[in-house]
Structures are given as structure tokens and as C-alpha cells.
Amino acid sequence: MSDSLKTTRRTFLLGTAATSLIALGAAGPAFSADKGTVIASVFGGDYGDILRATVDEAIMAPEGYEVIQDISSTEARQTKLRTEKMRARSSFDVAVLADLDMYPMAKLGVLSEVTEENVPRLAAVIPALRKTYSVPQIYSYIAILYNPEKVTTPPTSYADLWKPEYKGKIGVSDKLHVATSAVAALVGGGSMSDFAPGQAKLLELKDKQDVQILPSNEAIAGAFESGDIWITLNYVSRGYSWRRSGLNIERAVPSEGAIPIAFEMAMPKNAPNKDGGFAYLDAALDPKAQIGFAAKMGYLPTVTDAELPAELEAAIGLPAADQDRLIRLDDDYLMQHQTEILDFWNREFKG
Template sequence: MSNRMLPSRRAFLAGSSAAAVVAGLSGPALAQDKGQVIASVFGGDYGDILRRTVDEGIMAPEGYEVIQDISSTEARQTKLRTERRRRNASFDVAVLADLDMFPMAQIGALTEIDEASVPRLSAVLPALRKPYAIPQIYSYIAILYNPEKVDTPPTSFADLWDPKYKGKVGVSDALHVATSAVASLVAGGSMSDFAPGRDKLLELKNDQDVKILPSNEAIAAAFDSGDIWITVNYVSRAYSWKKSGLNIERAVASEGAIPIAFEMAVPTNAPNPEGAIAYLNAALDPSAQTGFAEMMGYLPTVTDAVLDPELEAAIGLPVEDRDRLLSLDEAYLMEHQAEILDFWNREFKG
């Protein structure tokens, strides 16, 4: 994806306005030019959907020219850290996963928001609300399984420890935090204490012969080959894999669903803070929310975005499950992340 800046919207509007006068055209007034909004975002399908639904679909008609700054999570965090004492940051909006956004809030790099500044926050699911970012899209950890091999749909995360699945359980190395959280829940722990789950992880290793695969893509390949039958992963992944032909189903665990949200925030020194706040509000519009659900399988974070019934059946959460989302304790993870990863690498994988 190109990172070239788009042609100036100011020049475009000026030329269009002049042409309309010369031609004697009548119609609604052109939106007032409100300047550029630079959004530091992911590329690929994500950036394309964002451009279509938010940048062009909502912000452009309101008079904003949106420039996408395509970068990695690490690059975005580095800029937020290093630029926060400058007069102006290099972008207006930052997109990060929830666990990556939290440390940025802790160092004071993000603008606080509320319903007065972002009116669409009133429609956001309560479990996903933050004072420093909006949840743009989300998915959740569930049990994914091959229905040809697992004839009775699982009901609990504890089913991964069922002896009948010995040798056929797989977990993704990329999801060490989520898998550790699942083990903690099975052991009676919580999102704020993963220690009880360590013995359960060792049981997966020693008693279940778990396959620890290097990536989510490797999980999909192992399902396809029959090497694994059951795992825990995000439903958005299952949606994509199923669209590509993989025979896979999802079951919401009785313990609850563990969400991951991709969030948007505004640096405290954003060059165009008014435009940045407008961008956050636009990202919560139902039309933008449903666009990501249809293309990538991520759920809307707002209550008034209506999905097609078939799509809702594939990725949705019943209302009662939305009310009991088991959010990870970001403060706990920030303090204990090195310890959690060390156990995973040395004891579980070693």
C-alpha cells in the first residue's frame, strides 16, 4: 500500500467551487474545508475498509482530508512516546490493540474523551469503554473446533483438557496471553491472576500432548491437515478461515468470552484535535462498524449497528454474553507480562 500523500482536498474544493459558479449549478453547499486528519493505522484490508467507510464515507463529506499513515504497532508506540513533549505530534489519530494502547495512556500520551466530546460513545458496549480511547472493532476468544472430529460442540474452556482430545489440541504461540488467561479461568483464577493457570498449562503439555504452533496461520494449516481438532482463538480468525474453505465452528465458552478490541485514540498534542475527535466519532458510526464485520469478521462495538442475520449467526455474541465479557486486566498484564512470557517460554514450551 502506498504511503504517498493524497492530493490536497483544499485545492480540490476550490476548483470544484469555481466550476460550480461558472456552470451556474445549484445544489447543496460544499462542506467547509476543515483541514487534514492524519490517521496512523494498519495497512492491508484494514486500511482499505477504513478508507472506504470512514475516510471517504464520513469524513470527506464533512470537509476533512484524511491521510493514512501506514505503520506498525511498534512504530506507532515509539512515536507516541518520543513525540509527546513536542508542540505537535506527527499524526492525529492512533490505532492500537487494547493491550498496546493501555501503556500509552499510562505515560500521559493520550487525550481523555467522554460523551461530550465523542457523542457516539453513548452507544458503545459498557465493557469496552475507556476514558482515553474508543473501541473501534472487537472480536473474542472462543473455542474453535472441527465439527467432523468433535461431534458434540464444546461448552467450556475445560474441554481442551478432555483426554479424548489428547494429541489433537493446538494453541498459537502468538496468543500466549489469551491462552494463559483461559488456563487461569479453568483453574479457578481470574483475569487479574494467571498464576493458578500454570499447572493447567503444564497439564496441556504433559498429559494432552498439546501442539504449540508458531502462528495463527499455522493453527489454520493444522486444522486443515487434521493435526489438531480443537483450540482457543479469536472468532474473527474462524470467520476468515471458514470463508476460505476451512471446516471450523466456534463455541462460546460457559466461562465467558475474552475480548480483544482495536482502539483509536488522540495524542495530547495532535495537530488537528477537532478533526481527530470527529474521526473517533465517525469510526463509531453504524455504517463503518458493519463494514468491518462484513469484510473481516470483527464485531461492532456499538449497540445500534445491525448485522445481517447470517453474519450475526457466524460471529455474533448473544446479549447475555456481551454483558459478561471477561476483559483482560491491562494493569495486571503490564506489571506481569515479562513473568507470564517467561513461564510460557521456559516451562510450557521448553
């Protein structure tokens, strides 16, 4: 039998079998109607692998969607959203960006409105994280991370980093200049909409506390391991990763409130498969998908009905009372003042 005839016969038999199962009411998810392709522009590495397993294959495929991951950088994704704005169709259906990077795209008017009608799972999202132009897929929050062998009294406030007993043992990541500036603003009497009062507090860290400004989060971990630093500001997801690698690190949620960072998903207005795009946003909020990211990467679920295992909750969880006190960064303020915030950081704080 020729290969072509074998293929034809096999296709016929498979089609007959599927038809029979459907007629009997026994068709499973594998036989869902083909709903087309969904192109998701996402990060690669562990993030992309977890997304593929928990959303693409576990939820979207049984619903009849084929998902193709377009692995790219934040800058490439933003460039496409800008340049494809006037095209009939975008080159992807879903884009993933950090919250501070998603906001400028919303201001450009390129993102579809997200409602409970087109994304039903939006109803389960933590209120402090809800937006009208995107869904928060995963989040973490800025807390005080410290070595409990050196810092024997757990910190309770962001202001504790300015205590004299930590002089020379405080480290901050150069990559987290926005978050660190926000914390300094809170300590200095400012707000998420006014970082100016925090400038004096940053200079105090530099001149009085001999703060170590390290080039990356990896360098922060190395400084903890060597004992060069005892305490820092960073995302709890980082602390979770460092603990898994063997570092002795605890977290303290400050009394002022935790500052969240969310990775969000949005759909361009000119997405080729709009039904598929909304379905993908909804699938990303599924409790099982959310728990998958928490277990692997230490990012918290953005929905209220995803229950973490007790051990994981103890390691990264944020109690409901603290969720209600999340202090969101002011996206509009940061978009307008990001240059001056960075200039002060580089010229005055680091200089």
C-alpha cells in the same frame, strides 16, 4: 488559450457554481467547508483499505476533512507517541492500537480524554468495552474453535480442552500466549488479575494432553486442514476467515464468558487537528463503518445499534447476554507481569 488561463477560468466557474448552489440551499456534502487534514496512524493492508472506504471517504470527506493514512507498525506508533510527548504538535491526530498496546500509552499520559461530549457516538458503545482514553473501533473474542466432524459434542467450557478424548489433537498458537494463559488461569481457579493458578493447567496441556504449540495462526489453520488438530482457542474473527477459505470450523462461546480483544483509536493530547481527531473517533463508531469491518474481516461492531445481516450475525455474533459477560483482561496486571507470563510460556510450557 494558455493552460494557466484555462485553470483560472475553470476555477472561477467551479467557484461560481458552488456559490450558486449554496445560495439556493442545494449544496451537498461535496461542498462542506474545508476543515483541514486528519492524519490517522493505522495498519495497512485490508484494514487500511476498509478504513479508507468506510470512514475516510464515506464519512470524513463529506464533512470537509481530508484524511491521510500514516501506515506503520504497532511499535513505530508507540515510539512516536512516547518521543513526541513533549513536542508542541504530534505527527498524527489519531492512533490505532490493540487494547493491550494502547493501555501503556494511556499510562504515559499522552492520550486525550474521550467523553460523550467530544465523541457523541461513545454513548452507543458496549459498556464492557468503554474506556476514558480511547474508543473501541472493532473487536473479536476468544472462543473455542473446533472441527464438528471430529468434535461431535459442542464444547461448553474452556475446561473442555483438558478432556482426555482430545489428547494430541489440541493446538494453540504461540502468538496467543496471553489469551491462552488467561484461559488456563480461569480453568485453574485464577482470574484476569492472577494468572499464577493457570501455570499448572498449562503444564497439564503439555504433559498430559500432548498439546501442539504452533508458531502462528496460519499454522493453526493448516493443522485443522490436515486433521492434525481438532480443537483450539482463538478469536472468532479468525474462525470466520478460515470458514470463508473452506475450513469446516465451528465456534463455541464458553460458559465462563468470552475474552475480548479490541482495536482502539485514540488522539494524542498534542494532535494538530483536535476537532478533526475527535470527529474521526466518532466516525469510526458509525454503524455503517462498523458493519463494513464485520462483513470483510469478521470483527464485531463495538456499538449496540449496528445490526448485522442475519447470516453474518449467525457466523460471528455475540448475543447481548454474552456481551454482558465479557471478561476483560486486566491491563494493569498484564503491564506489570507481561515478562514473567512470557518467560513461563517460553521456558516451562514450550521448553
